[in-house]
Amino acid sequence: MALLDSVQDFLFLKVIHRQRYMTKANINIQMLTWARERSGIPMPEFARKCGVTIERLQAWEVGELPITFRQAMQFAAKAHVPFGYLFLTEPPEETLPIPDLRTVEGQGVTRPSAELLDLIKLMLQRQEWYRDYLKQHFAEPNPYVGRLSAADIVADMRTQLGVGDHPERGKWDDYYRDLTQRIEALGVLVMRQNNLGHHTRPLRVEEFRGFAIVDDYAPIVFVNHGDALGARLFTLIHELCHIWIGQSGISDGNANTHRQQEVLCNAVAAEFLVPKREFSSFWQHDLAHWQDNLPMLEAHFHVSTWALARRALTLNFISQAQYGRYIAEQQALYKMRERSGTPTYFQTKKAQISQRFSKAVVSEALSGQLMLREASALLGGVKPNKMERFAKELGI
Incomplete structure (x- = not known):
């Protein structure tokens, strides 16, 4: 009898489970469109992810066809939103939890992507955990957060990191790895990736190049590795400068920015990587093409040509238009280049x-x-x- 009861209970639960997932989900259909658009995934690709036709997806969003609990849960998962959001009467207000220092045509970017919001949420979770971990181990606050005023930053950063004006040998990517290790040795957490766990959720360089989250115990700098290789070095130092001045912020690397913090951090990164006096003494103004300066300068400073072009711009050796064209070419080359050897x-x-x-x-x-x-x-x-x-x- 006990065995029979167990079988009956199992069958009953199975029926309830099936009914639950076949029952129409009484969601707010307007939230379907909001969730899909928030994800940034084109409608044809989103329909494929949900395993339905575009026509069915459109019918769900306008209420012509019912959507089951199971389908709604899958919809929410593919849109990267909590399932409960689909029952809201209106979309939640989503704002960036740290200052937005990006600039598009002189104005801030008002609508962050789902990837950027989720990424910063993850970084804040890591920061909170690591802060508690350090306190439990009786660590002292990090002495480099909000350390100095602008005038002394470059010299102090070099002293604390134990580096000279520039590397004497090696390639720029070796310098990038070395600086990352030295920054971490100061208790600053360095995070870098190019997507949010999967290639279908890329971190778009057009949206941001990096950010810094200041904290007395667990400061974080993040470098968007979706960016061209040579640009990462500049971003790393730019974001470290944010830690030094004690101001969090998201950056897009815009050389034309008028935001005070960004102008300062750009200037610090440029001087840290390529000292003005030395760079100026090597620059040849009479070359037919300004780019012909770069191979010799790269061999001398051991930093990327991207950083060198940025330095030339800050010193008005090249125009904003010349710089913009060069960077666009570098970005295009990076996207076309296939990397050999996939890491584990x-x-x-x-x-x-x-x-x-x-x-x-x-x-x-x-x-x-x-x-x-x-x-x-x-x-x-x-x-x-x-x-x-x-x-x-x-x-x-």
Whole structure:
């Protein structure tokens, strides 16, 4: 009899489960259109993700066809919004939690993408966890946040990082990796990636190049790796300057900005990477093409031609139009270039997430001080059963 009761209970629950997912979802259909448009995914691709035709998708959004609970839940998942949002009477007001310093035609960008909003939310979660972790281990506040006024920043940054005016040897990407490690050694978490967990959610350079989130214990700088390789070095120092002056903000790298913080951080990054006096002594104004200066300067300063072109612009050696054309060409070349050799999953994670942060999370998880599920979320989806493998990649 007990076995029969168990079978009947199972069948009853199965029927209820099926009815739940076949029942019409009494959602606000206007929220369907809002969620899809918020995702930034074109309608044909969104329909394919939901496994339906464009016609059915359109019929859902205008209320001509009912949508079931199961379909609505899948719709929300593909749009990257909480399922409960579909029941709201009107879209929630979504604002950036840190200052928006980007500029488009002299004005701020008012509508951030879902990827940018979700990315900053993830960074704030990581920052909150790491701040608590440091306090539990009796760490002192970071002494580099809001450290100095503008006049002394470049010299102080070089002193604290232990670097000279520029590298004496090596390639610029070696310098980028070295600076990242030195910045992390100061307790500043460096995060960098080019998508939000999957290539279908790219971080668009047109929207932002980087941001900084100031905190007394766990300051973060983020570099958008969807950007051309040479641009990342400039962004790294630009965002570090934000930490030094103690001001959070999202940046788009606009050389034409009039925002005070951005003008300052641009100037600091330019002087840090390419000192004005030395650069000016090497620049040849009589060349037929200004770009012919770049190979020699690259060999001397060991920084990217992108950074060199930016320096030439700040010194008025080239015009804004010349700079803009050159950067557009570099960006196009980067997008066309196919990279050889795909890094492993764990190598990618190691490169994307601050190693200081990753080591703290993994160590706490493996010691039982942090739930594996929470560690997985903080690390952007590293599965609990793969935590030990990631620990080996990190050298723990």
